[in-house]
Amino acid sequence: MRGSPYSNLLAHVMRMPGIRGALVVAVRDGLVVDGRVHVGVHGAAVAALAASLYRRACRATGDGEEHSRFVELDAEEGRIMIAGRGDLALMAVVERRANAGQARLAVRRAAENLLGTGEPA
Amino acid sequence: MDRVDLAQIQDAFAVPLEGFVRETGVRLAVLINRSGQVLAQHGFDKLFDLVGVASLAAGINASSRALASQLGEEEFEHLHHAGRERQLFLGHFDSAAGQLMLITVFDERSSIGLVRVFFEEFVARLLELPAMDVARTSVGAGDFEAELEESLDRFFQDLIGG
Numbered sequence: 001m002r003g004s005p006y007s008n009l010l011a012h013v014m015r016m017p018g019i020r021g022a023l024v025v026a027v028r029d030g031l032v033v034d035g036r037v038h039v040g041v042h043g044a045a046v047a048a049l050a051a052s053l054y055r056r057a058c059r060a061t062g063d064g065e066e067h068s069r070f071v072e073l074d075a076e077e078g079r080i081m082i083a084g085r086g087d088l089a090l091m092a093v094v095e096r097r098a099n100a101g102q103a104r105l106a107v108r109r110a111a112e113n114l115l116g117t118g119e120p121a
Numbered sequence: 122m123d124r125v126d127l128a129q130i131q132d133a134f135a136v137p138l139e140g141f142v143r144e145t146g147v148r149l150a151v152l153i154n155r156s157g158q159v160l161a162q163h164g165f166d167k168l169f170d171l172v173g174v175a176s177l178a179a180g181i182n183a184s185s186r187a188l189a190s191q192l193g194e195e196e197f198e199h200l201h202h203a204g205r206e207r208q209l210f211l212g213h214f215d216s217a218a219g220q221l222m223l224i225t226v227f228d229e230r231s232s233i234g235l236v237r238v239f240f241e242e243f244v245a246r247l248l249e250l251p252a253m254d255v256a257r258t259s260v261g262a263g264d265f266e267a268e269l270e271e272s273l274d275r276f277f278q279d280l281i282g283g
Binding site: 025026028029030031032044045047048049051052055 | 146229231232233234235237238
């Protein structure tokens with residue numbers, strides 16, 4: 001999906017060392033709007049499962065999905081970071097060896113630009 | 122397909138279907154063949170008419186194949202209908218028992234993304250079942266035709282109170 005409105009945003013996140021995938025995902029549907037993933041990363045599955053986790057986290061904390069949120073899944077092999085804005089979320093698949101602090105910052109900053117990016121001028 | 126073979130297949134299909142329901146959080150799921158015959162189901166009770174849903178879904182599938190043909194496509198991959206509270210997904214696949222279709226209804230507890238991801242896993246599990254070999258030897262094209270007519274007749278008779 002080269003040339004989509006989210007290309008620059010995703011490219012910025014993917015430039016971070018240790019990021020194996022970056023996806024813009026429709027939160028309600030769990031479908032990939034645009035994404036870049038390394039070989040071996042099943043983008044559609046990550047998007048669906050992480051969106052499900054994100055929605056549940058929003059519900060558990062009593063806030064709607066329209067609020068800005070950050071959810072991180074810490075696993076043995078790495079992390080999944082999810083930063084949401086409205087109906088969209090930016091997700092990153094992060095290797096264990098990556099600098100988690102820098103990755104969080106990059107994902108959060110990219111997510112801040114999500115809402116305006118896809119809108120027509 | 123005779124009754125003994127159908128019972129064997131229904132038992133075998135229940136396990137992967139329950140797995141699909143557990144992983145996706147869908148409310149209703151039913152596996153049917155091309156004629157609308159129910160092979161396995163989860164979640165249907167008095168509120169939802171299983172035979173009606175299966176027959177209508179078989180009809181939708183037939184219509185969508187005809188529409189795909191009109192548009193120069195061999196067939197559409199999946200069908201997804203989204204309502205305000207509930208959504209419907211129809212996914213079909215080829216098997217030794219002919220074309221089968223999974224119909225599932227879900228709400229905000231699941232999503233079309235989850236359903237699509239786990240549908241692929243469900244199909245893979247189903248195709249590995251030994252029961253598919255039973256189906257291969259017991260189902261003929263003539264049976265499909267007869268079953269389709271019979272179940273559609275039954276459904277429409279129910280609708281008009283005949």
